[in-house]
Amino acid sequence: MHSCCKATHTCNTFARNVVAVLARVTTFAIDGIDPREVSVEVDIRSGLPSFSIVGLGDTAVRESRERVRSAILNSGFEFPQRRITVNLAPAFLRKVGPGFDAAMALALLAASGQLPPVDLVGVAAFGELSLSGGLRDCAGALAVAEGAHRSGIPRLIVPRERAAEAALVDGIVVLGVSDLRAAADAATGARLPPEPVRRELRSSTGGPDLADVRGHELPILALQIAAAGSHNVLLEGPPGTGKTMLARRLPSILPLLARSQALEVTRIHSIAGLHANGLLSTRPFRAPHHTISAAGLVGGGVPPRPGEATLAHRGVLFLDELSEFNRPTLEALRQPLEDGEVAIVRGQRTLTLPTRFMLVGATNPCPCGFAGDAMRCTCTESDLRRHWRRLSGPLLDRMDLLVDVQRPTESALRAPPALDSETARARVSEARDRQLARLRGSGATCNGEMDSRQVRDHVRLASGAEEAISRAYASGVLSARGRHRVLRVARTIADLESHERVLESDILLALSMRQRGTRDEGRRAA
Amino acid sequence: MSAHDPGTSRRMSAHDPDRSHRRAAPPSACDRCLARPWLLSRLSAHLDRVRGRIQEVLTLGDEQLVEAVAGRDADRIARERDAFDPRVSRERAAAAGLQSICCCSPRYPRRLRSVAGAPTMLFVTGELVSFLELCEADPVAIVGSRRASSYGLEVARSLGRELGRAGLPVISGMAIGVDAAAHEGAIEAQAPTIAVLPGSPDRPTPASKRALHRSIVSGGAALSEAGPGSQVRPWCFTARNRVVAGLAAMTVVVEASERSGALLTARIAGELGRRVGAVPGRVDSPNATGPNGLLAGGATVVRSAQDIVDSLYGAGRVTVAADQRPALSGEGRRVYEALAAGGDVASALAGVGVALSRGLAILSELELAGHIRRIGAGRYAVIP
Numbered sequence: 001m002h003s004c005c006k007a008t009h010t011c012n013t014f015a016r017n018v019v020a021v022l023a024r025v026t027t028f029a030i031d032g033i034d035p036r037e038v039s040v041e042v043d044i045r046s047g048l049p050s051f052s053i054v055g056l057g058d059t060a061v062r063e064s065r066e067r068v069r070s071a072i073l074n075s076g077f078e079f080p081q082r083r084i085t086v087n088l089a090p091a092f093l094r095k096v097g098p099g100f101d102a103a104m105a106l107a108l109l110a111a112s113g114q115l116p117p118v119d120l121v122g123v124a125a126f127g128e129l130s131l132s133g134g135l136r137d138c139a140g141a142l143a144v145a146e147g148a149h150r151s152g153i154p155r156l157i158v159p160r161e162r163a164a165e166a167a168l169v170d171g172i173v174v175l176g177v178s179d180l181r182a183a184a185d186a187a188t189g190a191r192l193p194p195e196p197v198r199r200e201l202r203s204s205t206g207g208p209d210l211a212d213v214r215g216h217e218l219p220i221l222a223l224q225i226a227a228a229g230s231h232n233v234l235l236e237g238p239p240g241t242g243k244t245m246l247a248r249r250l251p252s253i254l255p256l257l258a259r260s261q262a263l264e265v266t267r268i269h270s271i272a273g274l275h276a277n278g279l280l281s282t283r284p285f286r287a288p289h290h291t292i293s294a295a296g297l298v299g300g301g302v303p304p305r306p307g308e309a310t311l312a313h314r315g316v317l318f319l320d321e322l323s324e325f326n327r328p329t330l331e332a333l334r335q336p337l338e339d340g341e342v343a344i345v346r347g348q349r350t351l352t353l354p355t356r357f358m359l360v361g362a363t364n365p366c367p368c369g370f371a372g373d374a375m376r377c378t379c380t381e382s383d384l385r386r387h388w389r390r391l392s393g394p395l396l397d398r399m400d401l402l403v404d405v406q407r408p409t410e411s412a413l414r415a416p417p418a419l420d421s422e423t424a425r426a427r428v429s430e431a432r433d434r435q436l437a438r439l440r441g442s443g444a445t446c447n448g449e450m451d452s453r454q455v456r457d458h459v460r461l462a463s464g465a466e467e468a469i470s471r472a473y474a475s476g477v478l479s480a481r482g483r484h485r486v487l488r489v490a491r492t493i494a495d496l497e498s499h500e501r502v503l504e505s506d507i508l509l510a511l512s513m514r515q516r517g518t519r520d521e522g523r524r525a526a
Numbered sequence: 527m528s529a530h531d532p533g534t535s536r537r538m539s540a541h542d543p544d545r546s547h548r549r550a551a552p553p554s555a556c557d558r559c560l561a562r563p564w565l566l567s568r569l570s571a572h573l574d575r576v577r578g579r580i581q582e583v584l585t586l587g588d589e590q591l592v593e594a595v596a597g598r599d600a601d602r603i604a605r606e607r608d609a610f611d612p613r614v615s616r617e618r619a620a621a622a623g624l625q626s627i628c629c630c631s632p633r634y635p636r637r638l639r640s641v642a643g644a645p646t647m648l649f650v651t652g653e654l655v656s657f658l659e660l661c662e663a664d665p666v667a668i669v670g671s672r673r674a675s676s677y678g679l680e681v682a683r684s685l686g687r688e689l690g691r692a693g694l695p696v697i698s699g700m701a702i703g704v705d706a707a708a709h710e711g712a713i714e715a716q717a718p719t720i721a722v723l724p725g726s727p728d729r730p731t732p733a734s735k736r737a738l739h740r741s742i743v744s745g746g747a748a749l750s751e752a753g754p755g756s757q758v759r760p761w762c763f764t765a766r767n768r769v770v771a772g773l774a775a776m777t778v779v780v781e782a783s784e785r786s787g788a789l790l791t792a793r794i795a796g797e798l799g800r801r802v803g804a805v806p807g808r809v810d811s812p813n814a815t816g817p818n819g820l821l822a823g824g825a826t827v828v829r830s831a832q833d834i835v836d837s838l839y840g841a842g843r844v845t846v847a848a849d850q851r852p853a854l855s856g857e858g859r860r861v862y863e864a865l866a867a868g869g870d871v872a873s874a875l876a877g878v879g880v881a882l883s884r885g886l887a888i889l890s891e892l893e894l895a896g897h898i899r900r901i902g903a904g905r906y907a908v909i910p
Contacts (some may be wrong), residue, residue, distance in 0.1 A: 217882050218872060236903035365902050379671055381702040385734060404904020406872060471894045506885035
């Protein structure tokens with residue numbers, strides 16, 4: 001059936017509607033993290049043999065010519081020696097990467113009469129071709145599947161490695177194939193590949209657990225508070241005391257992802273080429289190196305790609321050695337932190353990427369790392385000020401908690417672990433539920449998101465607490481902004497303790513973990 | 527120009543054209559005295575070369591000074607000096623909001639006069655008249671290391687606070703470390719304090735102490751022998767020590783390593799026959815070599831401001847106002863004592879045997895009551 005007469009195809013049913021177009025297959029381009037429908041149109045005319053691709057493709061798309069030609073020939077099909085034009089529509093959308101190969105090859109086969117074009121209606125294809133005709137793994141299958149579902153296309157051809165991932169989307173048939181021949185067979189329905197196994201959410205998250213930690217009682221308490229209220233945290237401590245180790249365990253005590261959230265996270269990670277194995281069940285933990293650029297952190301480039309902030313969406317963004325980061329890079333985090341999304345403007349277009357993550361920073365208390373230890377610390381006050389100036393400002397303002405991480409004592413190292421992640425997560429989830437109930441209809445979903453008005457409306461203080469906070473304010477321990485942050489954290493502590501109103505003890509505990517104020521001790525500590 | 531020695535200023539005042547020191551008029555400066563800060567500023571680069579002997583060099587009269595330090599530039603500078611226009615200096619001082627007093631005025635600080643080579647001019651930011659009154663109120667200099675430990679900073683701060691309560695003005699150099707902490711202590715007690723700066727008093731030196739400078743000026747005064755626009759050079763810091771020691775009735779060294787300028791201040795104070803005190807430190811701490819050395823040489827042991835007033839007025843004559851903080855008891859007292867013994871938070875709380883979250887709340891209680899101060903994430907300094 002593939003070697004049908006070339007003379008007959010010019011009057012096929014498909015070509016009747018659009019005169020010049022001989023065959024069309026749908027695929028999807030990835031725009032940021034969203035799929036956009038692209039139709040691959042192939043026109044074959046008589047003339048000198050040529051093969052050109054139009055439609056704003058990048059180098060990988062231009063190089064498709066060679067891959068598609070070889071793949072078609074090596075799969076036992078014929079490559080028409082005529083004038084071939086491939087159009088990727090819409091033309092204004094920039095197309096990136098090799099994922100269009102499969103759709104181009106199928107459309108070409110249909111246009112040259114080797115496949116019946118009717119069979120390709122209702123089929124989307126996605127994947128890179130190898131010269132031998134194999135269909136190679138390609139990032140972003142989940143997004144493509146969601147796009148197919150949204151566009152009402154019932155069948156999707158993807159590389160076999162990506163089938164499990166694409167199958168997470170309900171309502172479409174995913175055909176996971178390993179080469180072009182199998183793709184053609186699947187498209188026509190001649191031979192269907194086995195149905196992919198759907199890997200659903202697992203209840204246990206795996207990953208590092210709090211039960212591995214010895215000592216560190218204070219940081220663990222602080223991490224629970226941070227997780228319960230989604231407060232950003234700054235961990236401060238000498239080198240090698242376990243700041244990174246602790247931060248890595250934060251995802252394990254955050255509430256489990258809902259399926260829709262997990263799908264969103266999996267889609268982002270699939271596009272970034274980080275994941276291809278069913279649904280992600282652990283919250284992401286991203287720890288970019290401090291040499292990262294602003295574009296790498298919040299997303300950017302041409303065409304725009306999601307940055308670490310988006311990869312950490314619904315998870316934890318960990319910035320180790322916070323003072324080593326470029327100041328402009330850190331400042332770029334302001335909008336993502338504030339709005340939970342980042343808008344990247346390129347030319348005429350604006351791309352919005354989700355960035356709802358918890359920020360955990362880690363830093364030495366001073367350049368040498370031994371602040372407070374008068375015998376060992378070699379930093380002068382001006383060293384310290386420089387150190388804090390590098391950190392200070394907008395980013396510190398958005399970190400509600402300041403946590404001291406010290407080397408655990410010998411006896412603490414021998415003691416049994418204080419807590420495992422399962423127990424901690426249960427407490428955290430309960431506290432989150434309380435916040436959700438209280439904040440319903442206010443726009444915020446947890447205490448960390450409350451703005452000053454929401455703090456005023458939703459943080460009810462017991463009389464002792466009222467008195468403690470005004471004493472702290474009067475004595476200059478708190479600034480106006482600091483007062484606000486302490487109230488948010490105290491509300492979370494009260495939620496963890498199931499206190500209806502914020503008690504004095506909650507305020508006092510929150511005060512002990514308060515962030516530095518602008519004219520606070522950071523400047524004069526030596 | 528040896529006649530123009532501060533020690534002979536009474537004689538000089540007879541031919542002062544300004545007659546600026548009539549009783550009612552605010553003290554001002556005579557032309558001759560105004561030339562001196564101009565000259566020092568002109569010689570600034572040359573003076574750096576003789577920084578080690580700056581105290582001696584500054585006792586020289588104008589002409590000898592030019593000859594001694596200016597080398598090849600001597601003639602040119604001498605000519606420039608003859609052309610010096612005091613009106614320009616006055617205008618610039620007024621523009622910078624500075625008030626000034628020269629050593630020809632009878633109201634020039636009495637104690638400072640006895641310093642050999644005392645500044646001919648003092649430029650003051652803040653209220654000049656109240657500054658002169660403060661100088662009569664037995665000011666105490668609290669000086670020490672720029673790289674003080676948190677213990678040293680807390681001691682300096684609490685001495686400043688207690689002296690403020692006792693009504694003795696604190697004098698210091700507003701430098702990073704002990705100096706600034708002493709000023710801050712006085713300000714916490716809402717008492718006036720005097721900062722002696724190496725450069726023009728309207729400009730905070732170091733610049734990072736801008737906020738402190740503002741609060742010092744609002745209640746007390748910042749002063750300098752250098753006029754507006756003068757460059758701050760290393761010799762200025764050394765020269766400023768003689769003004770600190772000269773103004774103060776007593777000089778107390780809190781923490782100082784062997785090479786600290788605070789020891790120079792103490793030495794000058796000793797030479798002037800003023801009282802010198804020192805806060806004892808740990809013998810193994812490099813910051814304690816200075817004060818411990820002074821103590822070994824017979825300086826007054828200073829454990830609190832009470833020791834200072836006892837030394838100035840005789841034991842038991844004046845009592846420093848009592849601590850107004852609520853008394854400690856129970857768990858709070860035990861945590862406080864554990865911190866005072868030098869433990870970090872975790873071990874202090876573990877030693878007392880309270881649960882972590884309760885322990886952290888106790889720390890905040892202690893902080894709000896003014897017994898401890900947080901000096902970084904999870905680190906607290908005890909306020910004596």
